[in-house]
Amino acid sequence: MMKKSLSEEISLLQHLSLKYKGVYSGKQIKKAIDKGFCLVNGRVEKYSSVKIKDSDVISFCEGGIAASSQEGTLATVFEDEWFYVFNKPSGMDSDKLSEKGYLVHRLDKPTSGLIIVAKTEEVQKSFEEMFQERQVTKNYIAMVNGVVLESTGQIDAKIGIAHQKEGQKVMKTGIGKEALTRWKVLKRYQRNTLIMLTPITGRTHQLRVHMSSIGHPIIGDNQYGRREACRLMLHAEKLMFSHPKTGKKVSFEAKRTFA
Numbered sequence: 001m002m003k004k005s006l007s008e009e010i011s012l013l014q015h016l017s018l019k020y021k022g023v024y025s026g027k028q029i030k031k032a033i034d035k036g037f038c039l040v041n042g043r044v045e046k047y048s049s050v051k052i053k054d055s056d057v058i059s060f061c062e063g064g065i066a067a068s069s070q071e072g073t074l075a076t077v078f079e080d081e082w083f084y085v086f087n088k089p090s091g092m093d094s095d096k097l098s099e100k101g102y103l104v105h106r107l108d109k110p111t112s113g114l115i116i117v118a119k120t121e122e123v124q125k126s127f128e129e130m131f132q133e134r135q136v137t138k139n140y141i142a143m144v145n146g147v148v149l150e151s152t153g154q155i156d157a158k159i160g161i162a163h164q165k166e167g168q169k170v171m172k173t174g175i176g177k178e179a180l181t182r183w184k185v186l187k188r189y190q191r192n193t194l195i196m197l198t199p200i201t202g203r204t205h206q207l208r209v210h211m212s213s214i215g216h217p218i219i220g221d222n223q224y225g226r227r228e229a230c231r232l233m234l235h236a237e238k239l240m241f242s243h244p245k246t247g248k249k250v251s252f253e254a255k256r257t258f259a
Contacts, residue, residue: 013048061230087254113236126244143233
C-alpha cells in the first residue's frame with residue numbers, strides 16, 4: 001500500500017497517526033488534539049480533521065497522551081559496565097540523572113535528547129577531560145523561527161550572565177566567555193527552518209542564546225524567544241566520542257519527536 005503524502009492534503013489526525021503508528025492509537029492522538037496538545041505553525045489546533053500541507057510545521061505534545069504512554073520517561077539508549085547513554089525527555093531536570101550514577105554533562109530542562117552518565121568517578125573524570133579537550137561531538141536538531149537563507153554558517157559570540165530571573169541564569173551575547181556554534185540548514189518551511197546545531201564550546205544556554213542573537217530563536221523558547229509551541233524544539237540527537245576504556249570510536253543517536 002502506498003504511503004500517503006502531505007500533498008494529498010490528509011488530515012492532521014491521519015498525519016499524526018501515520019507518524020506515531022505502533023506507538024499511540026488514533027483515539028489517544030485525537031483526544032490529545034481535542035485538548036489542545038497540538039500546534040500547527042505555532043498555533044494550537046484542536047480540529048483533528050483539519051487538512052495540512054507539506055509546508056506546515058506540526059508540533060505534537062506527547063505529554064497530552066494518557067499517562068500510560070512513555071512520554072516523560074527516561075529511555076536507555078546504551079549501557080555497559082562503565083557508563084549509560086540516556087534519551088532525556090523535555091521537562092526533566094538533568095540533575096535527576098545523578099540518581100543513576102555520575103553526571104558527565106547537562107542538558108537544559110526543556111531540551112530533550114542524549115546525555116551521558118558515568119558509573120564510576122574514574123570514568124566521569126575521563127569524560128570530563130574529553131569534553132574539556134573538545135573530543136566529544138554533539139549534534140542537536142532545532143526548529144527555529146524564520147527562514148534561514150544561508151545553508152551553513154557559524155556563530156562566534158561571547159556568552160555571559162545578563163541577570164538572574166526567578167533563580168535562573170539569563171544569558172546574553174557580547175560578554176563573558178568565548179562561544180562557538182556551527183549550524184547547517186536541514187529543511188526550510190514557509191515560516192520556520194529545521195537546522196542542525198553543533199556546539200564547539202559548552203556555555204550555559206549556548207544554542208538558545210546564539211540562535212536568538214541572529215534573529216532566529218528556537219521555537220518554544222519562552223526565555224530567549226516566544227513560547228509559540230508546547231515545548232522547546234531543541235533535541236540532542238547525536239553523540240560521537242572515543243570509548244573512555246577501549247578507545248573505540250562510538251556513536252549514539254536518538255531521533256527527535258517534533259517536525
